[in-house]
Amino acid sequence: MTWVRTKLELERMAPGEALEVRCAEGEALENVPRSAAAAGHDVAVDGRIVRIVRR
Amino acid sequence: MSDRRGFLKSLVGAPPARDDAAPDPRLERYSRQLVLPEWSEAAQRRLEAAGVLVVGAGALGSPVATYLAGAGVGRVGIVDGGDVELSNLHRQHLHFTPDLGVPKAHSAASKLRFLNPEIVVEPYHAEFAPAMVEGQDLVVDCTDSFATRYAVNAACCKAGIALVEAGVTGMTGLVMAIRPGHTACYRCAFPHAPADAPSCAEAGILGPAAGVIGSMQALEALKLLAGLPALTDAFAQVDLAALEVLRVAVERRAGCPDCGGA
Numbered sequence: 060m061t062w063v064r065t066k067l068e069l070e071r072m073a074p075g076e077a078l079e080v081r082c083a084e085g086e087a088l089e090n091v092p093r094s095a096a097a098a099g100h101d102v103a104v105d106g107r108i109v110r111i112v113r114r
Numbered sequence: 115m116s117d118r119r120g121f122l123k124s125l126v127g128a129p130p131a132r133d134d135a136a137p138d139p140r141l142e143r144y145s146r147q148l149v150l151p152e153w154s155e156a157a158q159r160r161l162e163a164a165g166v167l168v169v170g171a172g173a174l175g176s177p178v179a180t181y182l183a184g185a186g187v188g189r190v191g192i193v194d195g196g197d198v199e200l201s202n203l204h205r206q207h208l209h210f211t212p213d214l215g216v217p218k219a220h221s222a223a224s225k226l227r228f229l230n231p232e233i234v235v236e237p238y239h240a241e242f243a244p245a246m247v248e249g250q251d252l253v254v255d256c257t258d259s260f261a262t263r264y265a266v267n268a269a270c271c272k273a274g275i276a277l278v279e280a281g282v283t284g285m286t287g288l289v290m291a292i293r294p295g296h297t298a299c300y301r302c303a304f305p306h307a308p309a310d311a312p313s314c315a316e317a318g319i320l321g322p323a324a325g326v327i328g329s330m331q332a333l334e335a336l337k338l339l340a341g342l343p344a345l346t347d348a349f350a351q352v353d354l355a356a357l358e359v360l361r362v363a364v365e366r367r368a369g370c371p372d373c374g375g376a
Contacts, residue, residue: 063145067155072123079124098151 061087062094065111069100072113080109140232144186157340158186164339165189165249169242169266170256171218172196173319174280176208177328178254178335183226185336189234190226191250194218195241205321244269252276254335256328258283258314260307264372267292267300271373276338279349280331284317287327290349290364291334297346299373303364323354 065080072078082088084107091109096102101112147153166187168179171194183190198206198213198221206218213221219237226235238246242262247253247269255266255277263279270277271294279290279300292299330350337344351360368375 060142060145063141063149066149067141068123070154070156076123081124094149 062090065091065095066098069095069098069111069113074113076113078111078113080111082107082109143230143232147185152342153340157342160341161186161336161339162188164251165191166252166254166335166339167191167193167246167250168254168256169193169246169262170258171206171208171222172202172256172258173205173314173321173324174256174258174282174328174331175222175254176206177325178256178332179222179226180208180229181329181332182254182335183230183233183235186230187233187339189236191236191238191246192219192222192226193238193240193242193246194222195239201315205319205324207321207325242266244272247273247275250275252278252335252338254278254331256280256331260311264301264307268372270294271299278331278334278338280327282324282327283312283314283319285320285323285353285355287323287330287352287354288349289327289330289334289345289352291338291344291346293338293344293346294373298364298366299370301372302367302370302375303349305367305370320354326354327352 061082068078080091082091088107092102092104095111099114103110144158148158164187166182168175168190171192175192179190179192196218198209198216198218200214202209203211208222208225209218217239219239223235223237242265244265253266253270253275255263257263267277274294277292279292281288290300290303334344347365348361348363351362366375
């Protein structure tokens with residue numbers, strides 16, 4: 060569900076805006092950066108924090 | 115990575131640290147479609163605001179109504195003047211053996227309400243009448259009669275309401291999406307009913323064949339509601355024996371008595 064919430068939040072944002080997502084270890088931390096990158100956003104991971112800049 | 119506009123949102127980072135926000139049943143119910151690249155929250159809201167009339171609660175209407183209700187269409191009307199019969203059950207999956215003799219519209223509505231209590235389901239135990247399309251955002255024609263099919267097409271063209279047509283018999287089917295006034299209508303594609311088309315009772319039908327065609331019809335309905343490209347100005351001719359789909363282009367027909375043509 061973390062990626063679903065993230066995707067919807069990104070839809071509400073303007074290109075260039077950044078979103079910081081604190082993910083649980085495991086599935087969320089694997090899925091969120093992978094799915095965000097696949098959707099074309101800029102992604103950086105720092106521990107459990109995934110920072111995404113909307114494309 | 116730089117914060118290009120100096121604007122940072124934090125989705126779940128508010129202290130104290132939490133890995134996820136509170137459960138959201140609506141989000142969870144629709145999560146598998148919301149996560150699609152082709153889908154969006156805006157598309158979901160369009161669905162929730164929409165009223166769709168499903169004409170026929172049988173072999174096509176069962177998958178169509180099921181998928182539309184499950185997807186979160188806000189108001190699903192279901193029209194059928196018949197009652198559940200034993201010969202329906204192998205292909206009309208909204209009806210079960212204890213429903214024998216129950217009006218199909220009510221039998222279908224009761225299952226759809228179990229499926230998604232968040233939406234409004236309106237059963238109409240009646241034959242189709244043109245006035246039923248008024249106020250709808252989309253009509254899905256799931257009848258097995260050419261006379262009704264042309265009546266639904268004419269009513270939707272007159273009212274300017276989007277329509278998804280389909281038919282299935284034996285091992286073949288057809289699906290077509292229509293935006294009246296913009297794309298070819300059913301009568302543009304098929305000016306006259308075939309003289310010798312057999313009914314399901316005569317030609318027979320396998321349940322999954324109707325399920326496939328009804329599922330394609332539901333998919334086209336969701337595309338139209340969400341504003342995605344749909345199967346317009348064309349129909350899909352589906353050969354389920356060979357598992358082949360032929361896309362046949364059609365054009366608006368000048369002087370079409372239903373849509374006026376181009």
